[in-house]
Amino acid sequence: MKELLKQKEISILAIILLIGAVLSFVSPVFLTIGNFLDIIEGNVVLGILAIGMTLIIITSDIDVSVAAVTTAVAVSIGYLFTYLPDSWISVLLLFLIAPVIGLVMGLVNGLLVSIIEIPAIVVTLGTLNIIAGIVLYITNGNYINSTSFPKSFMEFANYELLGIPILIYLLAIVAIGTWYILKHTLIGRSVLAIGGNTQSSVRVGIDYKKVKLFVFAYMGVLAGIAAIAQTAYTKAVDPNGMLGLELTVIAAVVLGGANIHGGRGSVHGTLLGVLLLAIMQNGMILARIDTYWQNVVTGAIIVIAVSYDHISYKRSQDKLAKIEVEA
Amino acid sequence: MKLSKESILGLIALGTFLLLALIAPGFLSSNNITSMMFQLPEFGLIALAMMVVIVTGGIDLSITYIAALSGVGAALMLTNGYGMLPAIIVAILFALACGAFNGFVISKIGVSPILVTLGTMVLFEGIILAITKGNSISGFSDGYSLIGNGYYLGLVPLSIVIFVLFAIITAILLSKTSWGRSVYMYGSNETATLFSGVKNSRVLMKVYLYASLLAAISAIIMTSRYNSVKVDLGSSYLLQSVAAAVLGGTNIHGGYGKVIGTVYAVMIFQFIRNGLNLLGFHSSLVDVVIGAILILVLAMNFFSDKFKKAAETRKAEKAA
Amino acid sequence: MSDYILQMKNISKTFPGVKALDNVELEVKKGEVHALIGENGAGKSTLIKILAGIHKPDPGAKFYFEGEEAKINKPIDATLKGVSIIYQDLSLFPNLSVAENIYIGQDSNKKPWKKINWKNIKKTAERALEELEVDIDPNTTVERLSIAQQQLVEIARALAFEAKLIVMDEPTSALSSSEVEKLYRVVDKLSSRGISIIFISHKLKELFRVSDRFTVLRDGKYVGSYQTEEIDESKLINLMVGRDVSYEKNEKEVETGETIFQISNFSKQGNFKDISFSLKKGEVLGITGLVGSGRTELAQAIFGVNKPDSGELKIYGNDVQIRSSADAVKKGVAYIPEARQTQGLVLEQSIINNISLPILNRMRNKLKLIDRKSEVQLAEQYIKSLDVRPALPDLPASKLSGGNQQKVVIGKWLSAQPKILIIDEPTNGIDIGAKTEIHKLLRRLANDGIGVIMISSELPEILAVSDRVLVMRQGRISGELGIKEATQEKIMSYALNSGNKDESSEVLNEPNQVSQGV
The missing domain is CATH 3.40.50.300 (P-loop containing nucleotide triphosphate hydrolases)
Incomplete structure (x- = not known):
């Protein structure tokens, strides 16, 4: 039990519950199932991307190109729609094509980081520029709206199972799948291992370059899926719609307890981080706080959370008494 | 003869200039040259600010919002009937307050810069939004607009004079003062620097203060040039400034970086942006080219290092 | 098979x-x-x-x-x-x-x-x-x-x-x-x-x-x-x-002068407790004990990078507060850490930049700018007097051998003209020839009036260099020996648990730490 309480995830959960309690007083709407589903559905894209980013941050890297990659895939989807017949097979096909497009871009990032050994922040900064530039060039910044979408896709986008929007299932599948990979497969454990100590991983025969390649490739695949979710949710493709989202993604992961220096992070923690950001935003709308103040609160919470985390880490290090001093 | 990283970059800048002069119509026209000189300083100052932070092994993701908030400060003063000087002072004070906040959390609490500035970036953006309600503030005095649009001695854009001045100041601060030396030493090895009696937290605090000062100067130039300020003032320069610093030879892990390298990189970016524009390329392609150059240069670094190492090993084996 | x-x-x-x-x-x-x-x-x-x-x-x-x-x-x-x-x-x-x-x-x-x-x-x-x-x-x-x-x-x-x-x-x-x-x-x-x-x-x-x-x-x-x-x-x-090596025990009774350094009741939770000792002019004080006995923690506490919970410190009879390493430098306390490559030197940087680092403020001209000429002079002076090889002031410290790196660290601290020099495992990872050189240097510094506190696990080194030996065990001083009475066996009995006679005597016959310092 004590172990459990020490986990970061628990303290995030506590904060979420606290905010939730306050909000349910402020607005009766907050505690309704409808509101919750809205909150979650509205953050499926953020959630999927944050889950992918978790793996990258566990290996102590970072990817600032995620939003651009997702946009690029979304734009590709938008153009594909003109060629795809109106049938459920098209939707299925989409779930094959979009992840593959994302995968290719993720692989480029991964190869540059692992083989060419360029720091991840620089690589992804570069690919961000390149991808965003190409997207803007091709689309000229114009919307693709739902009129050109096949009906089958619109049906998919509006589909609800047991009263729950399909996109939420999509997030759940990604979350469970990634959790499984991280917890129960060799590659997943290798991700945690190289984040914990790269040198040790070399010595026990883990090919850390392959693992790095994997996390970026996986991020690409998830960006592809997120692109479908984004297109389904907004029912349009907006080349500028996800500008700067990468930083929110990183913020969610960090709030979720992942350590930017590697070795620590979990899918459920990240989901809590996403939830925290989402509830705050939702709550401020419900509490009729001027939308302009929302960023102030979000920013302050990020700064406070990372500071608090660091202070408690330092304390725990100090407490690990190095020497048993004779009384 | 062995050329330094920076001189090679300088040659590349020169080469880019010459190439564009040849292929881009009107690149060499005095109109075009002055327009480049008007555009360069605001970005150059942000890039220098980013470089100083990167030399410590950190990064400042909030730098463009510091600039925007500082611009808002100036705009509020100007539109409320204050003169130019108070407006500039308030702009600088706004920026320094932001820098001090970053510096405090990073140097005193010890949180990693990328996390802190990720948070303060959202925070400062929020503060700007709360102040401006998302609107732009515009309509400043003619005197103020001279900072970004006027000429020094009727010949050189005033803003480029300001930029050159601050580039020189930055270079002197970094290479000639004990603070500057400590910045490099800290960036190379913070523990050994602390164990040499350097007050690391003070060094770091000054780094974030100085970066925000440069952001403020950039903000003053930008607001003056555009005659308005909005929340996204200069925000496109954020990632570009990291790219410029890295392309300019700054080590992303800290410990190395020179003003002149960053200035060359900024010039290269400016030439390319302008040249592609004249050649009729879509403006978004400039980003593509800049991103490609960034990755290409670092990949080339990697391969030349590898080649050098292989050559050394071969030589050693031969000798043995 | x-x-x-x-x-x-x-x-x-x-x-x-x-x-x-x-x-x-x-x-x-x-x-x-x-x-x-x-x-x-x-x-x-x-x-x-x-x-x-x-x-x-x-x-x-x-x-x-x-x-x-x-x-x-x-x-x-x-x-x-x-x-x-x-x-x-x-x-x-x-x-x-x-x-x-x-x-x-x-x-x-x-x-x-x-x-x-x-x-x-x-x-x-x-x-x-x-x-x-x-x-x-x-x-x-x-x-x-x-x-x-x-x-x-x-x-x-x-x-x-x-x-x-x-x-x-x-x-x-x-x-x-x-x-x-x-x-x-x-x-x-x-x-x-x-x-x-x-x-x-x-x-x-x-x-x-x-x-x-x-x-x-x-x-x-x-x-x-x-x-x-x-x-x-x-x-x-x-x-x-490839040759015979042994250190000679330091037998010379040094004429020691006034008390130049004194700490009393230094304590820090989980580090050390009730540490008091003093140091006289011209003296080398050896501090030894097993790894994990709190020696390094104590040294870093004196130097201001590991804040003690309580304790007083006097230099030349004056009460002094050291809150940071910068304070320590100002007050004349220098500390040479054991981890030379990660704490002692900024490896990528030149010998010059390393040597001048603690006293950058004293290297400034009237314009408050660093005077490169005097910086180079300073570096050259210590390269020469400590015989650093190769004698290239612009060389990054990473290109030097362990012994020469240590000389640069020592040079760096001598440039700060300390009154007290604390040196932690001075010859760790240094080859034999350079070791004796560094031992001689430490003695010379003590003779020149710098108070030298040397922390070492190598008993032959302790015996060869110190005038007085403090032994630490589990965060406390468990014994003090003048060099004349000090032997490896006595030191070990203080360093180990003296409560358990059997174990200590067993180890006495076979003192583990008594290596020949190689």
Whole structure:
């Protein structure tokens, strides 16, 4: 039990519950199932991307190109729609094509980081520029709206199972799948291992370059899926719609307890981080706080959370008494 | 003869200039040259600010919002009937307050810069939004607009004079003062620097203060040039400034970086942006080219290092 | 079947600019404890890294496992041959559980999507820990364990791999004496079960305690392999160094002057308690004790980087507060840390920049700018007086040998003209010639009036340099000895638990720390 309480995830959960309690007083709407589903559905894209980013941050890297990659895939989807017949097979096909497009871009990032050994922040900064530039060039910044979408896709986008929007299932599948990979497969454990100590991983025969390649490739695949979710949710493709989202993604992961220096992070923690950001935003709308103040609160919470985390880490290090001093 | 990283970059800048002069119509026209000189300083100052932070092994993701908030400060003063000087002072004070906040959390609490500035970036953006309600503030005095649009001695854009001045100041601060030396030493090895009696937290605090000062100067130039300020003032320069610093030879892990390298990189970016524009390329392609150059240069670094190492090993084996 | 578990022949390794190994061989019999010894830089770790598959040897190298020739190109090749290597800095994953740490690597040639069998992992770990007879919960994360426990986890990993040959690289360097004894017992047990062990150490007594045979390397060359029982310590040193070396005990009674430094009641939770001592002008005060007795923590507390909970400090009779390393420099206290490469020097930076770092403020001209000329002069002055080689002030510190790096650190602090110089393990990782040089230098500094506090684990070094010896145990001062009365045996009895007479007397006959400082 004590172990459990020490986990970061628990303290995030506590904060979420606290905010939730306050909000349910402020607005009766907050505690309704409808509101919750809205909150979650509205953050499926953020959630999927944050889950992918978790793996990258566990290996102590970072990817600032995620939003651009997702946009690029979304734009590709938008153009594909003109060629795809109106049938459920098209939707299925989409779930094959979009992840593959994302995968290719993720692989480029991964190869540059692992083989060419360029720091991840620089690589992804570069690919961000390149991808965003190409997207803007091709689309000229114009919307693709739902009129050109096949009906089958619109049906998919509006589909609800047991009263729950399909996109939420999509997030759940990604979350469970990634959790499984991280917890129960060799590659997943290798991700945690190289984040914990790269040198040790070399010595026990883990090919850390392959693992790095994997996390970026996986991020690409998830960006592809997120692109479908984004297109389904907004029912349009907006080349500028996800500008700067990468930083929110990183913020969610960090709030979720992942350590930017590697070795620590979990899918459920990240989901809590996403939830925290989402509830705050939702709550401020419900509490009729001027939308302009929302960023102030979000920013302050990020700064406070990372500071608090660091202070408690330092304390725990100090407490690990190095020497048993004779009384 | 062995050329330094920076001189090679300088040659590349020169080469880019010459190439564009040849292929881009009107690149060499005095109109075009002055327009480049008007555009360069605001970005150059942000890039220098980013470089100083990167030399410590950190990064400042909030730098463009510091600039925007500082611009808002100036705009509020100007539109409320204050003169130019108070407006500039308030702009600088706004920026320094932001820098001090970053510096405090990073140097005193010890949180990693990328996390802190990720948070303060959202925070400062929020503060700007709360102040401006998302609107732009515009309509400043003619005197103020001279900072970004006027000429020094009727010949050189005033803003480029300001930029050159601050580039020189930055270079002197970094290479000639004990603070500057400590910045490099800290960036190379913070523990050994602390164990040499350097007050690391003070060094770091000054780094974030100085970066925000440069952001403020950039903000003053930008607001003056555009005659308005909005929340996204200069925000496109954020990632570009990291790219410029890295392309300019700054080590992303800290410990190395020179003003002149960053200035060359900024010039290269400016030439390319302008040249592609004249050649009729879509403006978004400039980003593509800049991103490609960034990755290409670092990949080339990697391969030349590898080649050098292989050559050394071969030589050693031969000798043995 | 061959008697040998491992034979390595014709091993050479060329790094850019250095020939690290030159035609070296190593033969280890089944079930023996084989010591690999040599000075720092003799090539021990390079040889082990080649065995591990981390470094590639120059062409012509041959490996035989149990008499059969084999190729070692990657770490996994060595693992599959039953070689497990326990590095000095360990190869653990602090964020993973003990069980996973023990098991990890067994699957590394499997498909990445292979499902992890947690039951099997736990069973393997439990079995290995049981075999070692250690009581560690396989579910705790490794970061919660002590260094000694972590080392046991590594040994358990080797057992889980069914290693036939375990290499231990300086395994006792971070252990307390009782933990060291436990480790020896583990080693004995492993070898009695037929597992061969390569034991790397520079503590000679230790080698006599654990090894059956040993191989000596010197300057990257193979000197020979011998039966441990056939040789004595002085012969061994001769083999390692190629000449006789011993320090002379410092017998000279120095005329010591006024008290220049005094601390009283220094305490810090979990570090040290009630430490008081004083230092006289011209004196070298030696502080020794086992690793983990709180010496370094105390030194860093005096220097202001490890804030004590309480305690007073006087310099030349004046009460002084040191809150930071910058304060310490201002007040005339210098500290040379043990970790030269990570704490002592900024390796990528030049000798000049390193030497002037503590006194940058004194290097400024009227315009408050650094005066490069006087900086260069300063560096040249110390390069000359300390005989730093090569004498190139612009050279990055990383390009210097250990001894020369240490001279640069010393030069850096001399430039600050300290009243008190605290030096932590001054000759760690430095070859013999440079060691005596540094010892002489410390004496000279004391004679010049600087108060020198020298922390060292090497008793011969303590006896050769100090005028007075403080012994620490578990965060307290357990004894003080004037140099005349000080002997290695007396120091050890203070350093170990004096409450338990049997154990201390046993160790007295065989003091572990009494190496010849090589």
